[in-house]
Amino acid sequence: MAGPTRLEIMIDAASPVVAKLSPGRRARFTHLVDQFLQDVEFRGADGFDVTSRVRVTLATYACLLLLNRPRDRFDLGMRIVITESGPPSDAEMMGRYSRWGRMDLCWSSIMKDGVLSIPGCCKAMHELAHRLDNRNIFREGLPASHSAECHDTWRTDMDEELDFLRTRLANGFETPLTPQAATSQADFFNCTTTAYFEQPDMLRDNFRRVHDRLAHFYEDGR
Template identity: 30%
Template sequence: MFAFFKQKKREQLREMLLPADWLEIIARNVPLYRRLPEPDRRELHGHVQVFLSEKHFEGCGGLEMTDEIRLTIAAQACLLLLHRETDYYKRLITILVYPRAYVAKGVESLGGGVVLEGSQARLGEAWTEGVVVLSWDDVLRGAADIRDGQNVVLHEFAHQLDQEDGLANGAPILERRSSYVAWARVLMDEYEQLREDETQQRRTVLDTYGATNPAEFFAVATECFFEKPTQLRKKHPALYAELKSYYRQDPEQLLAAAESPCLFPGQEVS
């Protein structure tokens, strides 16, 4: 019964229009939004309504929470949900936002059994216990440059998708059981290749932070998929195909459309 009423409420929220000033914030702060065709924008608006209704935002380190912060984060997080059945990051409860990079205790393996413990500056992190932590400065910076392959919101919310089954292993829940074999083969091959590229100090399309572990590889690949789609497809066609199938989106096509205004009359070009 609870699930029925929850679904009805979500349907009602998705039908609500976003206020004009909210739309202006999203269009200004999230250039990826400006690439979307109108049907995708409308779908995103509905997801944002649900996300804002169900998730709690909290400012940390003296940051005062505003609609701009909530909308800028929500719009990017919901970009990962387009065209798919979604439970809106079912494990996520709270988004903590710091004004800038924050310091947290961490443990880093240096190899050979050597472990470094201490404080580390972080831009964001995703906990399995229902929390995402973000730096507002870096949220804005990552959203503004849509060609550098680095977006902290996409990164941390990819982790949330990965962790929906309770494990952070680079394997999100897939629609069909038969898809896991190809997913594991392609992503593991690409992950091992990135590790080798990092060791050999080769230039890569993917950020070498993805060589840390399979979970970080999936998050880094997600950032690259949405922000550097053409480069990713050319250098890593199998990886691009797996991400395209999972996200049910083709960012390269959207990029081409955004650069050809005649395809979407009236659409703003980024």
């Protein structure tokens, strides 16, 4: 039996989530990452060296968002500009997004003390989820569903959980989910998505309906 490929080893290093997938889903995920690496342009700014590790790490977090969405993909030719820290100094390269699919990311926020930083990776996933949102894969902060009935159920569950979060924040109660999630429906979806992959127990304990909806969305009704 052949051992894991170099790409598979790098994917495992980027996210422990992948190791929990079934063999079939893992094979599909590896294909998604390989396709992302072919479709997306990575560019370093201010002297940053975009290594294979950088590319595979970002591709891994992007493709977690596509795992159970066979008809969806990021824009062909999307450009990800990466700096060591802070925004690019070149004015021509500024701006998180553009109509051509431009995104800026800071590697030092994704890495901390030489290891992957969960908050930094969550931030990268958050920005990538916004990129999908911009492509209208999501409507009104919700996934594009296969039926109106399914979409209505999503809307009810997500809206009620968002209202619950906003009420807690308005009354001064702490919440394990970042307050940014209360900003809009899209931000709520994006923040709960990152929590689903990196803090699933927290999300299940505090926002059970959201967790279950995301489990169905990403893992086909797990």
